[in-house]
Amino acid sequence: MHNWDWDDLKYVLAVADHGSLAAAARSLGVNHSTVLRRISSFEALNGLRVFDRLSSGYTLTETGEDLLESARQMQMIVRQLEGRLRGKDERLEGALKVTTCDTLMGSVLPRILAGFSEMHPGITVALTTGSFVTDLAQRDADVALRTGDSAPDALVGRRAVDVSFAIYGTQELIERNNGKTPAEFDRWLAPDMTLGGMKISRWLGKTVPETSIAMRGDSLVSLLRAAECGQGFVVLPCYLGASSRNLRKVDHPEFDAMATGLWVLTHSDLRKTARVRAFTAYVSKEFRRAEALFRGSV
Structure with a gap:
């Protein structure tokens, strides 16, 4: 009945989640006009009004609410499929999406990433310092490097070192x-x-x-x-x-x-992917080598 393109539905989901074109554009890494064009095109092509344009932001119509439920189901299926396929990838090349915190990027991590890139020039690290929970839960990251007392149940990995x-x-x-x-x-x-x-x-x-x-x-x-x-x-x-x-x-x-842990985490279906395995092993080793720094004894 409708021409549903998954790429269009990503824009619908982003606007629904963030409530405005600007916030949705930031989350997708595109500009404001691109989001507006894709949403308007989707509504016109399918003869639907998905959003009410209010002064306070974009609000889903009743039709939009029904569409959102189906779109989320599609999103989950697509991400599960992507995860299973990436988990079978044995190439030491391609993109590796890593999420971390600004404190690591402002100190020890750049040197470690440089060493990894030199060892594996075929792997491109795509780095974000966004929300750890959102990045991993929504499959927007393959590996997370984060501090905390424990790891979420849905993720696998190791507590590399303690942080003082x-x-x-x-x-x-x-x-x-x-x-x-x-x-x-x-x-x-x-x-x-x-x-x-x-x-x-x-x-x-x-x-x-x-x-x-x-x-x-x-x-x-x-x-x-x-x-x-x-x-x-x-x-x-x-x-x-x-x-x-x-x-x-x-x-x-x-x-x-007050010491906490520094964790190297991924999804269970990605841990056997060659580039994920290579990255988590290398980073964990480098963190352990710098244990005295993390514990504050140097």
Whole structure:
């Protein structure tokens, strides 16, 4: 009855999930006009009105809701098929989609990726620092490199090393606060609510008065850059703090219990794919080689 093209349905799903053309365009890596054109073309070709265009954004019509349910079923089937086929791929070439966090890319990971590319020049790493849960759950990534206390049940992999945390500040700031406890330090930089689930966020919330918070941010790399300018003390994973020449570590016994894991993860149906197997083995080995850095003992 309708000419349904899966490539068109990806645009419908993106707009439905994100509520606007701009957000959908960012998620798909295309421009705003491309999304508008594909949605309008799909509606015209099939004689459907999928979205109501409101000032607050795009809202699904009743027809659109029915279409969305079928589109999600198609999406799941396509991704399962892609996963099974990729899992049979024994070539050490092609694209490998990797998701990670900005703290790793701002410190140790670029060197490791460079070594992997030199060893396997036929593999192109497609890197994102987006949402770990979304990237893997929606099959937008083949491998995830993330910190955390545990791995989701749907994924397989290994806890490569433990990651320790510490307080960091400039030499001048440390000298000015000599003899004080962390609660008495005059200025702090803290994660905002988007990183509220981290142990360090909970520790800061219990220990540091709100009046001592000079800035909050949604990126530990951004907080590191602010700390390098002397704006305040910051709690960082040791591998990130050690990457800065301007910051010095402040030892504090409470952080001994805050270590978490650094995980190398993939889907069960991809773990035998040659390029996934080569990448996870190489990265895990390099992480273990840098264990002293991750534990803050260098």
